[in-house]
Amino acid sequence: MGGDFGPRVIVPALVKSLRKHPGVSALVFGDQLALAAALQNYADKALLPRIEPHFTDSVIAADDSPSTVIRSKRNSSMGLALSAVANGDAGACISAGHTSALMALGLVILKTLPGISRPAICATFPTSQGRSYILDLGANLECSPAQLSQFALLGSLTTQELDGIAQPRVRLLNVGKEPSKGNALIKQTADLLEAEPLINYCGYVEGDGIFQGSADVVVCDGFSGNVALKASEGVARMVSGMVKDLLRRSWLTRLGAAMLGGRLTALRSRLDPAQYNGAYLLGLNGVTVKSHGGADQIAFGHALDVAIEAAKHNLPDVLSSVLQGKIDHNQTK
Amino acid sequence: MGGDFGPRVIVPALVKSLRKHPGVSALVFGDQLALAAALQNYADKALLPRIEPHFTDSVIAADDSPSTVIRSKRNSSMGLALSAVANGDAGACISAGHTSALMALGLVILKTLPGISRPAICATFPTSQGRSYILDLGANLECSPAQLSQFALLGSLTTQELDGIAQPRVRLLNVGKEPSKGNALIKQTADLLEAEPLINYCGYVEGDGIFQGSADVVVCDGFSGNVALKASEGVARMVSGMVKDLLRRSWLTRLGAAMLGGRLTALRSRLDPAQYNGAYLLGLNGVTVKSHGGADQIAFGHALDVAIEAAKHNLPDVLSSVLQGKIDHNQTK
Numbered sequence: 122m123g124g125d126f127g128p129r130v131i132v133p134a135l136v137k138s139l140r141k142h143p144g145v146s147a148l149v150f151g152d153q154l155a156l157a158a159a160l161q162n163y164a165d166k167a168l169l170p171r172i173e174p175h176f177t178d179s180v181i182a183a184d185d186s187p188s189t190v191i192r193s194k195r196n197s198s199m200g201l202a203l204s205a206v207a208n209g210d211a212g213a214c215i216s217a218g219h220t221s222a223l224m225a226l227g228l229v230i231l232k233t234l235p236g237i238s239r240p241a242i243c244a245t246f247p248t249s250q251g252r253s254y255i256l257d258l259g260a261n262l263e264c265s266p267a268q269l270s271q272f273a274l275l276g277s278l279t280t281q282e283l284d285g286i287a288q289p290r291v292r293l294l295n296v297g298k299e300p301s302k303g304n305a306l307i308k309q310t311a312d313l314l315e316a317e318p319l320i321n322y323c324g325y326v327e328g329d330g331i332f333q334g335s336a337d338v339v340v341c342d343g344f345s346g347n348v349a350l351k352a353s354e355g356v357a358r359m360v361s362g363m364v365k366d367l368l369r370r371s372w373l374t375r376l377g378a379a380m381l382g383g384r385l386t387a388l389r390s391r392l393d394p395a396q397y398n399g400a401y402l403l404g405l406n407g408v409t410v411k412s413h414g415g416a417d418q419i420a421f422g423h424a425l426d427v428a429i430e431a432a433k434h435n436l437p438d439v440l441s442s443v444l445q446g447k448i449d450h451n452q453t454k
Numbered sequence: 455m456g457g458d459f460g461p462r463v464i465v466p467a468l469v470k471s472l473r474k475h476p477g478v479s480a481l482v483f484g485d486q487l488a489l490a491a492a493l494q495n496y497a498d499k500a501l502l503p504r505i506e507p508h509f510t511d512s513v514i515a516a517d518d519s520p521s522t523v524i525r526s527k528r529n530s531s532m533g534l535a536l537s538a539v540a541n542g543d544a545g546a547c548i549s550a551g552h553t554s555a556l557m558a559l560g561l562v563i564l565k566t567l568p569g570i571s572r573p574a575i576c577a578t579f580p581t582s583q584g585r586s587y588i589l590d591l592g593a594n595l596e597c598s599p600a601q602l603s604q605f606a607l608l609g610s611l612t613t614q615e616l617d618g619i620a621q622p623r624v625r626l627l628n629v630g631k632e633p634s635k636g637n638a639l640i641k642q643t644a645d646l647l648e649a650e651p652l653i654n655y656c657g658y659v660e661g662d663g664i665f666q667g668s669a670d671v672v673v674c675d676g677f678s679g680n681v682a683l684k685a686s687e688g689v690a691r692m693v694s695g696m697v698k699d700l701l702r703r704s705w706l707t708r709l710g711a712a713m714l715g716g717r718l719t720a721l722r723s724r725l726d727p728a729q730y731n732g733a734y735l736l737g738l739n740g741v742t743v744k745s746h747g748g749a750d751q752i753a754f755g756h757a758l759d760v761a762i763e764a765a766k767h768n769l770p771d772v773l774s775s776v777l778q779g780k781i782d783h784n785q786t787k
Contacts (some may be wrong), residue, residue, distance in 0.1 A: 247692075248692075249692055249695065259629050262629065262636070262637045263637055294681060296592050296595065296676070296677060296680040296681070303595070304595045304596055304677065327680075327681075327684045328680065328681045328682070328683065328684025328685035328686075328687070328688060329684040329685065329687045329688030329691065330684075330688065331685060331688055332685075332688035332689055332691070332692045333688065333692075341681075343629070344629060344637065344678060345677060345678050345681045347629040347660075347661065348627060348629070348660075348661045348674075348678045348681055348682045348685075349661070349681045349682065349685040350661065350685075351660045351661025351662040351663075352661035352662065352664060352665075352681075352682040352683075352685045352686045353661075353685045353686065353688070353689045354661070354662045355661060355662030355663065355664055355665040355666065355686070356665060356686045356689040356690055356693075357689055357693070358662065358665070359580075359581075359582055359665045359666075360689075360690070360693050362582065
């Protein structure tokens, strides 16, 4: 159990989640003392049979390189949780630990889906229409057109399965909407996406278009995706702070705010990045969800929901069968 | 006079600006009929002596390539305005026309400052502390470490001059704060910035850090800068829409909003991207400001303010003397 807070945030979030999802049970991996204490503090008797603790004293350090992690940290809580998914003992792995370690161990333990060279970090974000998926958010800082095209396919198939959208609109993040805009990577990727029969490619989207709901899936390299996501979170947090400020200025403004019937508070909570915590490592052959390291109970609860949703849909199997079908089809051509 | 609306937005914005800045006069370039009509409609007698119209029928088309523009559109309103700056007849050129055309003509007519290979698009944006500068916002989609380092220097010198900050904190936009984060471009640029004595380089900043005011100058390539800017605008616009919605729901919420004393409206207006219209083409040897093509009167007025501020400071001369001093110093070493 990693992240900034470990079991004392994760266990209470898990307990809440198990109450919410009666059919779900959990394997938890972590340090014996901390984990046992958290379980004793937060889990009631009725829930304990649904929580199976596994203890380990192998800890991934902040400065462990991916190669160190692969070589000597497979018995860390992260490694054991991924192995449980690989063995079929668990339907999903959720971690608040280091992204690069999770990526490295995920690649070795779970491997990638057929035809996928690297997984992408994929999350949903709110739009004025509902929600959209964006990938990659930082796992692959430099991408080839073929990789971006794989991400597009992963995102599109995921949206079909989880959101029930038959033909998700896939767009490529760019600096303009016109076909002449963008660098060589973008233009070559656009050509690949146009030629891909499994994707409903709809052209470019600009940064502001992300939130207008003109795409169900936004595809980008990990550098620009990370920048877009964090810049958006930054604005949301700034505005949320302004609203908070406004609400406590004086009794008159507080009264005014009360007359808005909690709508300002609702606005603040809709802007709260914790709402959107939990990103898939999409393309691994097993559901793997990354929570923010600094997630609080509520935010970690969202990451659990994200993982449970994908596990219930057997997402990796669904993706795998389509991707394998595509490979078989291309081989018999 | 370009942009989506031409003289009927630009002329009234100019008239307002001339009233606000008594020492300023304007050369205006554009189509005779449209310009004369707008001047007749919006400018009063007292102001007319401060507006010098120049007519041209050469128009830059949406699909004109930069090479076409350079070859045959130097007599467009954009080309003539840039020439007026080059000749010393004007202190600044403001255009709502195509960025790529403005960049191409600016390079040919004004040239770059000493030691600067390409100009960058630079704008200010609000932070919780005040304002910061960010560049490049889309003129250079792929940059070398040397170019990013030039942008850092241009941004830092501009902040010193315009905002009176002695040692502006310069940061590089990246996907993490730790030195190990980022791609080769980022790491090589960080090395250059650390070695540059004219810059107070403070390390990496993430997308959300932009709005926390931890940097006075944020440096990035044009692709990620454009994505960050537009994603931020998108969130701001979405939130602004939510607030608007909230204000008109019912008489009770309207009354509540009224009791907030216009603070919600103030919040909305602080979120309005028009507030931040007007970006420098920094690195050209002459003040050149790009307005959004779709800018309305208020937004175009902001772009005029941006240009007037830089012209009053003789920004290109200030930058030029420092940059030339740096070249001379390196040559005598």
